[in-house]
Amino acid sequence: MTYAELFGMADVIAVPELKEINYGKLQTRKKSWVYEHYPQHKESPDLVYPDGESFRQMQQRSVRFISSLVLEHPERTVLIVSHAGVIRGIVSHFLDLNYAASLKHAIPFRYIGDFQFEGKNCVRYDELGKASGFVRDGAIKIPFERAGRNP
Numbered sequence: 001m002t003y004a005e006l007f008g009m010a011d012v013i014a015v016p017e018l019k020e021i022n023y024g025k026l027q028t029r030k031k032s033w034v035y036e037h038y039p040q041h042k043e044s045p046d047l048v049y050p051d052g053e054s055f056r057q058m059q060q061r062s063v064r065f066i067s068s069l070v071l072e073h074p075e076r077t078v079l080i081v082s083h084a085g086v087i088r089g090i091v092s093h094f095l096d097l098n099y100a101a102s103l104k105h106a107i108p109f110r111y112i113g114d115f116q117f118e119g120k121n122c123v124r125y126d127e128l129g130k131a132s133g134f135v136r137d138g139a140i141k142i143p144f145e146r147a148g149r150n151p
Helices: 001-004 031-037 055-073 084-094
Strands: 114-119 121-125
Touching: 031 114, 055 084, 084 114
Parallel strands: none
Antiparallel strands: 114 121
16 A cells, blocks of 8 residues: 555555465474475475465466456556565566576565566566565576567
């Protein structure tokens, strides 16, 4: 709501597709316990947590939602506020990055990603806030522009 008011946006909706990963039974466990008992944690995007989901499943649901927004509102700016895991999934998908490697890139609290689409393809990406781990770790250079883009 804070950002909506700041930018004068009237339509604010909460959607389950942009929720963070469902860790299921591990939701209340300490990170150290999870790493000890699930060494694939943050290594394999296909590890399904007990009674939860995998990072890949979270990525697929969030990407489906973003893709539908892009096609529904081709000429509009849409502000999305979400969690770090969802952001990692979206960035790695739309920039064609290895998702397993992307699980470890940090997303700071002041991250602002700017995606520009032509049809359903991301043609440009930039970061306007504090740089993400994608940039700091050298996975991408910003602004990222897709080769072959029409000027």
